[in-house]
Amino acid sequence: MVSSITRTQGFGGSSASEPDKLQKAIEGSLAPNSISLPTTPLFGTDGIRGRVGELLSAPLALQIGYWAGIVLRSYTANSGSVIVGQDSRNSSDMLAMALSAGLTAAGLEVWYLGLCPTPCVAYLTSMSDAIGGVMISASHNPPEDNGIKIFGADGLKLPQALQAEIEAGLRGVAASTGVSNCGRHYSRPELVGSYTNALTQSLETANLQGMKVVLDLAWGAAVGLAPSVFESMGAEIICLHHQPDGDRINVNCGSTHLDILQAAVREHNADLGFAFDGDADRVLAVDNHGRQVNGDYILYLWGHHLQQKQALPDNLIVSTVMANLGFERAWKQSGGKLIRTPVGDQYVQAEMQKTGGMLGGEQSGHILCRHYGITGDGLLTALHVAALVQQTGASLAEMVDQSFHTYPQLLRNVRVEDRHKRMAWKECQPLQESIAKAEAAMGDTGRILVRASGTEPVIRVMVEAEAADLANYWTNELVLQVQKYLG
Numbered sequence: 001m002v003s004s005i006t007r008t009q010g011f012g013g014s015s016a017s018e019p020d021k022l023q024k025a026i027e028g029s030l031a032p033n034s035i036s037l038p039t040t041p042l043f044g045t046d047g048i049r050g051r052v053g054e055l056l057s058a059p060l061a062l063q064i065g066y067w068a069g070i071v072l073r074s075y076t077a078n079s080g081s082v083i084v085g086q087d088s089r090n091s092s093d094m095l096a097m098a099l100s101a102g103l104t105a106a107g108l109e110v111w112y113l114g115l116c117p118t119p120c121v122a123y124l125t126s127m128s129d130a131i132g133g134v135m136i137s138a139s140h141n142p143p144e145d146n147g148i149k150i151f152g153a154d155g156l157k158l159p160q161a162l163q164a165e166i167e168a169g170l171r172g173v174a175a176s177t178g179v180s181n182c183g184r185h186y187s188r189p190e191l192v193g194s195y196t197n198a199l200t201q202s203l204e205t206a207n208l209q210g211m212k213v214v215l216d217l218a219w220g221a222a223v224g225l226a227p228s229v230f231e232s233m234g235a236e237i238i239c240l241h242h243q244p245d246g247d248r249i250n251v252n253c254g255s256t257h258l259d260i261l262q263a264a265v266r267e268h269n270a271d272l273g274f275a276f277d278g279d280a281d282r283v284l285a286v287d288n289h290g291r292q293v294n295g296d297y298i299l300y301l302w303g304h305h306l307q308q309k310q311a312l313p314d315n316l317i318v319s320t321v322m323a324n325l326g327f328e329r330a331w332k333q334s335g336g337k338l339i340r341t342p343v344g345d346q347y348v349q350a351e352m353q354k355t356g357g358m359l360g361g362e363q364s365g366h367i368l369c370r371h372y373g374i375t376g377d378g379l380l381t382a383l384h385v386a387a388l389v390q391q392t393g394a395s396l397a398e399m400v401d402q403s404f405h406t407y408p409q410l411l412r413n414v415r416v417e418d419r420h421k422r423m424a425w426k427e428c429q430p431l432q433e434s435i436a437k438a439e440a441a442m443g444d445t446g447r448i449l450v451r452a453s454g455t456e457p458v459i460r461v462m463v464e465a466e467a468a469d470l471a472n473y474w475t476n477e478l479v480l481q482v483q484k485y486l487g
Contacts, residue, residue: 035059037171040423043163045344045454049138049147052091056146058098060170065102065134067169068150070179071162072132073106076153080131081109083191085121087137087221087279090246091146096136099148103134104183111188115244117221117280118149119377120195126155126374127194137221137279140256141456143249155374157346192225199229199380202372206387209234213386214273214286216261218254219245222280226379233383238268250277255284255365255378262290272389272396274382281345282365283378285385287396295319295363296327298385300403302369303336303359305388311358311371318351318360320344321449322411325464330404344454345376407446408468410475413458414482421486422452425459434481438463438474446470450478459486 038055042048048064050056072082082103086092100110111130113121118135125133133151141147150158150166158166168174213235217223223242230237240260241253253260255277265273265286272293273286285293299317306312315336319327320343328338339355341347345366352360352368361367366376373380389396416422425431431450438448446465453460461478465471 035063038419040419042167042170043160045346046139047135047147047149047157049141049145049455051144052095052146056091056095056148058094061095061098061148062102062105063170064148064166065099066106067102067166067174068099068132068134069103069106069108069183070169071165072152073108075162076131080129080153081111083111083113083121083125083128083130083133083188085113085116085118085133085135085221087135088115088219088223088244088246088249089136089138089143089146089278092136092246095146095148099134099136100185104185105179106183107179107181108183110183110185111191112185113192114187114189115221115224116192116195117225117377117379119281119373119375119380120192120225122151122155122375123195123198123373124191125151125153132158135279139279139281139455140250140254140277143247143251145456147455156349157375196225196229199383200232202380203233203383203387206391207234208383208386208390211272211386211390212236212238212268212270214238214240214261214264214268214270215242215382216240216253216255216258216264216273216275217242217280218276218278219243219249219251220254220276220278220280222276222379226276226280226382229379229383230386233387235386238264238270240264254278255282258284258286258292262286262292266290272386274378274385276378276382277365280378281376282362282367283382284365285382285396287400289397291397291400293396293400295361295365295367296324296406297400297403298365298367298381299359299361300327300331301388301399302367302384303331304334304403306359306371307334307336313356313358316355316357316359318348318355318357320348320362322363322462324363324406324409325447326404326406343451349375407464407466408471409462409464410471411460411462412475412479413453413456413460414479414487415457416452416459416482416486417457418486419457422457422459425450425452425482425486428485430485431478431481434478438478442470442474446474448474448478450482 086096121133135149138145138147255275348360367381449462463475
């Protein structure tokens with residue numbers, strides 16, 4: 001619990017006795033017409049994300065902070081506080097401070113954590129009297145990107161209806177309710193300790209004694225926590241990319257580039273390895289043979305463990321349209337049930353709340369287990385996977401080999417810089433005709449998923465088939481169509 005969180009002396013801020021002209025000056029600086037916004041929606045599947053200096057800037061972050069504060073305040077009986085954290089990107093300090101200025105202009109207290117994982121912000125928000133939380137991060141994106149993720153008082157990502165209210169304010173189609181005083185900014189890095197305690201307590205009596213684990217921290221948000229947490233549980237660790245580095249975050253490392261981790265696991269004869277993304281809300285594993293273990297396998301293995309303990313209601317796992325057919329069929333053969341959602345952990349989370357599901361996630365490594373947490377958490381997942389390997393006495397490679405075989409699945413990202421073309425890809429008739437042709441050719445032996453990314457300027461083309469040559473052929477055909485008509 002975070003019951004020990006109390007207000008302390010901060011810096012900045014002002015009192016309710018300030019002249020009205022100060023507040024008028026603040027509101028004048030927040031005029032929505034002072035910045036240029038794209039005509040397409042600002043909020044994607046994971047908050048507002050884009051290239052710094054193009055979409056994201058300090059003036060925009062200031063206005064997001066202000067309007068987020070106005071919206072959050074309208075749904076609570078008191079002014080409360082907002083918990084803010086960030087990853088290691090060079091632009092994160094700038095955006096965090098601008099956002100904090102907007103929040104304090106909306107009359108709110110800001111509790112600033114500094115460098116920390118996204119799930120740390122979500123956890124502390126849910127376990128305190130905060131009315132919301134904000135994480136400055138672009139997750140797995142390259143260093144030149146950044147993003148703003150907003151959480152409600154429950155620690156869950158802000159509902160789309162409230163996102164729409166914030167965007168309405170940014171676009172000048174909503175009026176401020178007025179603020180009688182400015183808030184204050186408090187530096188609270190010590191609160192992160194409550195989150196790390198919750199991580200280790202979730203393992204109950206389990207430990208990682210005798211295990212050798214390689215951690216790829218992607219130069220990002222987990223660098224200050226993951227090594228100490230794994231060591232406290234008794235593991236011997238080897239760390240890669242383990243300093244905060246805004247120039248190199250996610251560059252050829254972390255959960256999107258596993259080569260170095262795979263080589264390190266083999267070189268050190270480790271039991272397993274884990275690769276986090278820039279904000280540590282997702283993780284991929286590598287087994288003792290150096291093979292990738294993605295989110296589908298993590299869900300299957302963790303689900304089987306919970307199933308044996310009779311701790312998985314209806315034997316239900318919630319995943320997305322990206323989940324491999326091999327995983328789905330094997331889980332159903334074991335008596336399980338799988339529900340698919342659109343891509344995005346917020347959709348998985350919403351379906352879990354709707355159905356009472358306790359385990360869900362994405363192939364990319366966002367895993368949510370409601371027994372132990374409220375949001376996708378890479379560190380929590382890694383600790384539990386390691387503990388599961390320790391408890392079973394089998395190697396991770398043996399556990400994977402005994403689970404299921406994946407269907408060949410190819411995913412290609414095609415860069416489409418034009419945001420309007422990217423978001424309106426369904427209106428491209430030649431591409432739609434090619435998709436229909438491919439689906440007819442494969443029948444029930446495969447499937448196709450084309451979608452615009454909600455986090456990057458790309459169209460994602462995924463083809464899955466029983467035969468690898470079919471998946472390869474149709475992937476190439478569809479990629480060519482996207483490049484020809486949208487690129």
